[in-house]
Amino acid sequence: MADFEQYPFGPGPQGALADAYAVRRDKDPLGTVRLPSGCTAYLTTTYEDTLAVLGDPRFGSDINRPGSPTMFSGFSLFNTPGMLATMDPPEHTRLRRLLSGVFTPRQVNAWRPRLRALTAELIDALPAEFDFVRDFAFPLPVQVICDVMGVPGIDTGRVRAWSDAMLSTSSLSEEEQLGAAMEFHAYIAELIAEHRDKPGDGLLATMIQARDGEDRLSEEELVTNTLILFLAGHETTGTALSRSLLRLLEPRTGYQRLVEEPGLIEGTVEELLRLELVGDSPFLRVARQDVELPSGTVREGEAVIPGVSSANVDPSAFPDPDTLRPERQTAHLSFGRGAHFCLGANLARMELQETLGVLTARQPNLRLAGRADDVPWTDGILTVRPAKLLVRKD
Numbered sequence: 001m002a003d004f005e006q007y008p009f010g011p012g013p014q015g016a017l018a019d020a021y022a023v024r025r026d027k028d029p030l031g032t033v034r035l036p037s038g039c040t041a042y043l044t045t046t047y048e049d050t051l052a053v054l055g056d057p058r059f060g061s062d063i064n065r066p067g068s069p070t071m072f073s074g075f076s077l078f079n080t081p082g083m084l085a086t087m088d089p090p091e092h093t094r095l096r097r098l099l100s101g102v103f104t105p106r107q108v109n110a111w112r113p114r115l116r117a118l119t120a121e122l123i124d125a126l127p128a129e130f131d132f133v134r135d136f137a138f139p140l141p142v143q144v145i146c147d148v149m150g151v152p153g154i155d156t157g158r159v160r161a162w163s164d165a166m167l168s169t170s171s172l173s174e175e176e177q178l179g180a181a182m183e184f185h186a187y188i189a190e191l192i193a194e195h196r197d198k199p200g201d202g203l204l205a206t207m208i209q210a211r212d213g214e215d216r217l218s219e220e221e222l223v224t225n226t227l228i229l230f231l232a233g234h235e236t237t238g239t240a241l242s243r244s245l246l247r248l249l250e251p252r253t254g255y256q257r258l259v260e261e262p263g264l265i266e267g268t269v270e271e272l273l274r275l276e277l278v279g280d281s282p283f284l285r286v287a288r289q290d291v292e293l294p295s296g297t298v299r300e301g302e303a304v305i306p307g308v309s310s311a312n313v314d315p316s317a318f319p320d321p322d323t324l325r326p327e328r329q330t331a332h333l334s335f336g337r338g339a340h341f342c343l344g345a346n347l348a349r350m351e352l353q354e355t356l357g358v359l360t361a362r363q364p365n366l367r368l369a370g371r372a373d374d375v376p377w378t379d380g381i382l383t384v385r386p387a388k389l390l391v392r393k394d
């Protein structure tokens with residue numbers, strides 16, 4: 001337990017999960033790491049420990065409490081106060097209740113036909129050869145989150161650039177990240193001001209109403225969480241889509257199977273979420289009292305990183321973990337668990353099901369335009385994905 005390996009580990013070759021996770025899972029499943037802030041934390045690597053941490057309210061997410069261990073020191077998206085993901089009850093419960101009504105399965109299903117039409121329109125308009133990441137995987141979720149928020153015509157290019165900058169872990173300096181965050185923040189504040197004069201009928205209107213009408217959401221919470229919804233609402237889904245298509249096309253048997261058996265889409269998407277949301281988690285939990293986990297004890301005040309990507313390939317929960325098997329029954333942890341379970345999970349699932357469903361139906365011959373080994377990967381960004389993915393339609 002004495003090693004303090006530096007965290008995050010970074011990805012392995014071609015966006016794979018770093019080998020360190022499997023080594024630790026075998027040798028020291030609840031070992032410690034040194035965080036970028038200089039603090040230390042336990043890192044879970046097994047499914048059992050990760051599930052136990054995520055579902056246990058004795059672990060808090062508010063790392064802005066005085067004296068709390070943090071992942072990053074100074075500015076970081078993941079230290080932002082007033083953000084749902086780093087709040088504890090009762091504030092978390094209040095804000096979560098306000099936002100969750102918009103993301104119910106019923107609400108989300110109501111967007112399905114529109115998404116299907118949008119996807120078909122987008123894919124039909126693209127040339128024979130195109131960059132799936134630039135032209136499809138990111139523009140589509142941006143469009144969807146703008147619809148959800150009820151903000152058509154947002155400057156999507158700038159939203160993308162700010163989001164990338166804020167998620168950077170090493171390629172940009174802290175000042176550059178802070179600069180991007182401040183610009184993004186100012187843009188959202190302006191958007192909210194405009195929306196107050198001319199309210200739409202999306203989530204932003206609901207959030208503003210809650211602030212103005214019943215004073216349940218502070219101004220800062222309003223701006224911060226709007227920003228987070230725009231960012232979380234497209235960055236993760238864009239990453240999942242880009243990685244998923246590459247997995248299906250290399251080898252191409254995965255894609256072909258969906259062309260021939262479209263009924264497998266739901267199970268396939270769950271497997272893609274399990275296998276392709278790979279990376280070092282930026283979220284911390286802090287024990288509010290001593291907690292016994294299956295692999296050891298975490299004392300009050302100590303921090304734990306729920307190692308979700310590692311849990312998702314733990315062979316004791318997922319036999320033959322690297323193989324995509326649509327029929328698996330064990331639930332992956334890519335959307336977390338418990339109180340902080342991803343607010344957008346229904347939406348993200350639906351986006352993946354519809355886009356991959358429409359793609360395989362309309363473009364049964366889609367294939368990589370080059371070699372998978374030549375695909376460039378992002379560098380220094382917490383969400384690890386192809387930087388560019390050239391594909392051919394014909």
Ligand code: HEM
Pocket residue numbers: 061084085086096145228229232233234236237240277283308333334335336337339340341342343344345347348
């Ligand atoms: C494939 C896509 C996605 C993945 C893998 C993902 C993953 C996650 C995970 C693991 C958490 C839990 C963090 C924690 O436990 O501390 C989370 C929380 C959250 N996600 Fe997602 N997410 C995705 C898409 C989305 C979308 C589309 C939205 C918004 C529309 C969204 C909004 C949020 C919010 C607001 C939270 C904080 C919830 C809370 O703390 O109560 N996510 N997400």
